[in-house]
Amino acid sequence: MILERGRPVAITVVNQLSEPTAVHWHGIELESYYDGVVGWGRRGRKITPAIQPGHSFRVKFTPPRAGTFMYHTHLHDKVQLGAGLYGPIVVQEPGVTFDPATDHILLLSLGGEDALKDPLLMNGNSKPPALHWRAGKTHRIRLINISPANVLACSLLSASGALQWRPVAKDGADLPPNRAVLQDAKQVAFAGETYDFEVQPQAPGSWRLEVVAVNLPLKVVQPIEIQ
Ligand SMILES: [Cu+2]
Incomplete structure (x- = not known):
């Protein structure tokens, strides 16, 4: 919406x-x-x-x-x-158009009632299809956790390891400039939290957002192909 x-x-x-x-x-x-x-x-x-x-x-x-x-x-x-x-x-903001090429909603939820049996979902999918992002652009990630009572550890990785991102907002509030600084692309998200990050992929490659539950056997991986 x-x-x-x-x-x-x-x-x-x-x-x-x-x-x-x-x-x-x-x-x-x-x-x-x-x-x-x-x-x-x-x-x-x-x-x-x-x-x-x-x-x-x-x-x-x-x-x-x-x-x-x-x-x-x-x-x-x-x-x-x-x-x-x-x-x-x-x-x-008024006058701004949502651009799905650079603005990415990543919504985490549980595909059922039982965190021990049911899968963790990314945008409704336990095995989400790869996203295709253009290198050389600034991309916004909108991470949303609506998995009931699940604490999720999220990391953005490239084939060669950890990446960095810039947090820009939390729960719909922009961060002050001193908080919106480049840092390791890792975030623990509690149920009901939203986090916005910016990333600037420089070159083609295979990225992934890995999400694992803290203290539960839940995991989902979102592949991201940088082109
Ligand atoms: Cu709520």
């Missing part, structure tokens, strides 16, 4: 499940009534309802910050998250 900072948006959530649901707009500042916390969020006298099967709920907000966010179910979390009720949100 790509939104524009400062531009009001209305999103209709239609529940086609056989059980109630609610959707949380993770990291976005919005009125609590729309934020998917059933029985808690409110607007005047209205309390956030669960969205019943066959029903819908219209969410309205104006994203105040550009950055990387996510939406996800906030009801029956284990079952519905395991079934895929989540997705990325990118908020762009």
Whole structure:
């Protein structure tokens, strides 16, 4: 979902499940009534309802910050998250167009309810196909962890070993210049965190983003071919 900072948006959530649901707009500042916390969020006298099967709920907000966010179910979390009720949100500055050639969403999740049996997924895939990036350009990586309760260690590697990247944002907030400095391309991401990095591949080669869970037998590798 790509939104524009400062531009009001209305999103209709239609529940086609056989059980109630609610959707949380993770990291976005919005009125609590729309934020998917059933029985808690409110607007005047209205309390956030669960969205019943066959029903819908219209969410309205104006994203105040550009950055990387996510939406996800906030009801029956284990079952519905395991079934895929989540997705990325990118908020762009006005006038900026999302360019998938250099802007890359890498969303980590669990492909089921059981971290001991179900696979770790990258963009919905346990064996994600290679991405093809151009050398000589600045690429932005938007790392999102929505794997419930999983702490993930992520490293960007080339065939000859570790790479470096420049962190530019965390949870949708730009980093101050003294934090946005080139460093080893490693990051531990807790569930619900987003991290943005910039990388500048100089020459063709085979890269990969390796992600392993801390204390769980989970791993996923995203191949990246630099061309
Ligand atoms: Cu959340």
